[in-house]
Amino acid sequence: xxxxxxxxxxxxxxxxxxxxxxxxxxxxxxxxxxxxxxxxxxxxxxxxxxxxxxxxxxxxxxxxxxxxxxxxxxxxxxxxxxxxxxxxxxxxxxxxxxxxxxxxxxxxxxxxxxxxxxxxxxxxxxxxxxxxxxxxxxxxxxxxxxxxxxxxxxxxxxxxxxxxxxxxxxxxxxxxxxxxxxxxxx
Amino acid sequence: xxxxxxxxxxxxxxxxxxxxxxxxxxxxxxxxxxxxxxxxxxxxxxxxxxxxxxxxxxxxxxxxxxxxxxxxxxxxxxxxxxxxxxxxxxxxxxxxxxxxxxxxxxxxxxxxxxxxxxxxxxxxxxxxxxxxxxxxxxxxxxxxxxxxxxxxxxxxxxxxxxxxxxxxxxxxxxxxxxxxxxxxxx
Amino acid sequence: xxxxxxxxxxxxxxxxxxxxxxxxxxxxxxxxxxxxxxxxxxxxxxxxxxxxxxxxxxxxxxxxxxxxxxxxxxxxxxxxxxxxxxxxxxxxxxxxxxxxxxxxxxxxxxxxxxxxxxxxxxxxxxxxxxxxxxxxxxxxxxxxxxxxxxxxxxxxxxxxxxxxxxxxxxxxxxxxxxxxxxxxxx
Amino acid sequence: xxxxxxxxxxxxxxxxxxxxxxxxxxxxxxxxxxxxxxxxxxxxxxxxxxxxxxxxxxxxxxxxxxxxxxxxxxxxxxxxxxxxxxxxxxxxxxxxxxxxxxxxxxxxxxxxxxxxxxxxxxxxxxxxxxxxxxxxxxxxxxxxxxxxxxxxxxxxxxxxxxxxxxxxxxxxxxxxxxxxxxxxxx
Numbered sequence: 001x002x003x004x005x006x007x008x009x010x011x012x013x014x015x016x017x018x019x020x021x022x023x024x025x026x027x028x029x030x031x032x033x034x035x036x037x038x039x040x041x042x043x044x045x046x047x048x049x050x051x052x053x054x055x056x057x058x059x060x061x062x063x064x065x066x067x068x069x070x071x072x073x074x075x076x077x078x079x080x081x082x083x084x085x086x087x088x089x090x091x092x093x094x095x096x097x098x099x100x101x102x103x104x105x106x107x108x109x110x111x112x113x114x115x116x117x118x119x120x121x122x123x124x125x126x127x128x129x130x131x132x133x134x135x136x137x138x139x140x141x142x143x144x145x146x147x148x149x150x151x152x153x154x155x156x157x158x159x160x161x162x163x164x165x166x167x168x169x170x171x172x173x174x175x176x177x178x179x180x181x182x183x184x185x186x
Numbered sequence: 187x188x189x190x191x192x193x194x195x196x197x198x199x200x201x202x203x204x205x206x207x208x209x210x211x212x213x214x215x216x217x218x219x220x221x222x223x224x225x226x227x228x229x230x231x232x233x234x235x236x237x238x239x240x241x242x243x244x245x246x247x248x249x250x251x252x253x254x255x256x257x258x259x260x261x262x263x264x265x266x267x268x269x270x271x272x273x274x275x276x277x278x279x280x281x282x283x284x285x286x287x288x289x290x291x292x293x294x295x296x297x298x299x300x301x302x303x304x305x306x307x308x309x310x311x312x313x314x315x316x317x318x319x320x321x322x323x324x325x326x327x328x329x330x331x332x333x334x335x336x337x338x339x340x341x342x343x344x345x346x347x348x349x350x351x352x353x354x355x356x357x358x359x360x361x362x363x364x365x366x367x368x369x370x371x372x
Numbered sequence: 373x374x375x376x377x378x379x380x381x382x383x384x385x386x387x388x389x390x391x392x393x394x395x396x397x398x399x400x401x402x403x404x405x406x407x408x409x410x411x412x413x414x415x416x417x418x419x420x421x422x423x424x425x426x427x428x429x430x431x432x433x434x435x436x437x438x439x440x441x442x443x444x445x446x447x448x449x450x451x452x453x454x455x456x457x458x459x460x461x462x463x464x465x466x467x468x469x470x471x472x473x474x475x476x477x478x479x480x481x482x483x484x485x486x487x488x489x490x491x492x493x494x495x496x497x498x499x500x501x502x503x504x505x506x507x508x509x510x511x512x513x514x515x516x517x518x519x520x521x522x523x524x525x526x527x528x529x530x531x532x533x534x535x536x537x538x539x540x541x542x543x544x545x546x547x548x549x550x551x552x553x554x555x556x557x558x
Numbered sequence: 559x560x561x562x563x564x565x566x567x568x569x570x571x572x573x574x575x576x577x578x579x580x581x582x583x584x585x586x587x588x589x590x591x592x593x594x595x596x597x598x599x600x601x602x603x604x605x606x607x608x609x610x611x612x613x614x615x616x617x618x619x620x621x622x623x624x625x626x627x628x629x630x631x632x633x634x635x636x637x638x639x640x641x642x643x644x645x646x647x648x649x650x651x652x653x654x655x656x657x658x659x660x661x662x663x664x665x666x667x668x669x670x671x672x673x674x675x676x677x678x679x680x681x682x683x684x685x686x687x688x689x690x691x692x693x694x695x696x697x698x699x700x701x702x703x704x705x706x707x708x709x710x711x712x713x714x715x716x717x718x719x720x721x722x723x724x725x726x727x728x729x730x731x732x733x734x735x736x737x738x739x740x741x742x743x744x
Contacts, residue, residue, distance in 0.1 A: 414642075414643065416569050451649075456600075457646040462643075464642065464643045495700070503688075504689070514638075
């Protein structure tokens, strides 16, 4: 079992990244900082004669991370009750990626991928983060990905997530489960 | 009463734009194509010593559109059950704008602004678009803006929104109301 | 095409009933006042040796209304952001009904039924009624019923729904569609 | 600090009750089985000349449990993605209770009450139970009650909740917190 984490924050050592680190403590994994990639917003050319055109940016690294792993963790700060804009742009481009000839196995591969969401916010995230979870659910349903679990954490100041005992205890449980699968199926 | 519309699609004459045009038929308004603006993703510097830094891009035009109008219409395609990434980046930057000294009246002005959301999608938007509406609600609540109405429209092919009789009838009602206020309060 | 409406209010001529009447103006249909039926709350005996037991109340009338119609309209006031308790008790008993030998075709019949929800509330129903719509969606999905449309209306005083122009215009559109199908397929 | 739990299941030792027992292990509390009370559905007489009338049933016991405690736990099975009908009928009657002269302090007392929700279902409760949590949030907001936490547990067969490690770990955390407050403030 191989694991990749997409980090959606604009900060390093953001609370969402710290939560992901807790989930993955002692587990080998790939970490992708979305903020360090150049990702163009989607240009919806589905309905044009030519269809989607190749985009010259770093999105291939995103595709690669999806393709080479079995578990994908989306770790995002909650900005305005939703994922960060840079993660949203990355997600939007999936509409292109699943239709592109260069990645013939992409759609098929996703069906075998387990998705996990870690989202950290400052304004009642365990209530006001629920619509975000529902959107991820609809997205994973559409892509036939298995949405195995999510954690909504609370934090305002940098590092605050490490004081959220509920999020931490969920993270530790998830860590145990992933460790177990990792050792068993690698 | 002055009205601005933010268009969140990557296409011109997108279904969300057509819906906005129906809502605003015969009403003078400002139209802002987000796709034509350069807007950097937010860089969350709230917790640094220096705080937020001035960003050299087109965001001042966004601020201006907010400041000079009384009704703001957010017209977005539904990409992956949420607003488009380019609109999300624009929204994210509000965290910066409401804290910046250059716009001392911005936060105060928003309290007098009426917000309207028009969102068009292809996969059961009137159900699967509900989390997006809830997120806008939380956002407008936070900013003390009045969320007066929304329309969820259904469309797949370009122009399809003009066949969605429910969305069109809601748009016409809204058009009448805005026309009435426009004439009364201008 | 045959239509039945379940009225979930404790009042006669409630706002939710008035909305249903608008939707069904000029269309023959069956009206079931849940408040006039004796319906026991579900007794969850799924996991006992004997299983569900026959309940001596009016629930057979509910089953009959489902079985004899092709369109079922759920018209409910929004009490505490959800359907009324008497409608909820009626819905809960479906868990029994779909497992009972006395109604062998019940589950199969539901797959051909179109469901419509009309819900009227006083506290921002078009926002705070959204979770109720999502619950109906999950319910109809589980039962393989088609959820064709819903209307969220606003009303506080008796009769107020007749001033909600958005709900009324949606109701008239729905009336036209149902009339058309009614004449075509009866 | 005094605690009451409302049990919304039709079964004894239901999964939702077992979850409540875990949360309250070693903590003195009052347990109210809604199924053992006679509670009439609400009769909405707000708009009549006479207003609400006294109802001859066991609702006073519900009021009493609210009044005599500082923490109220709502433990319910998830039936059709919502609380059980018997709990809903109990909640509906709050509309009456907050307007009745017999309980002059009721509304005021609620503002000091902490609310906790425990809900257990069999069909992806951590996703499909989210609308229920949102409805509780709106309800507690309306009543000015503090919604401190919730647990969504998964169970199908009787006793299954004891295998849901995530729900159990959340329950244990909550137990510690309640124990601490209980000892500190009693």
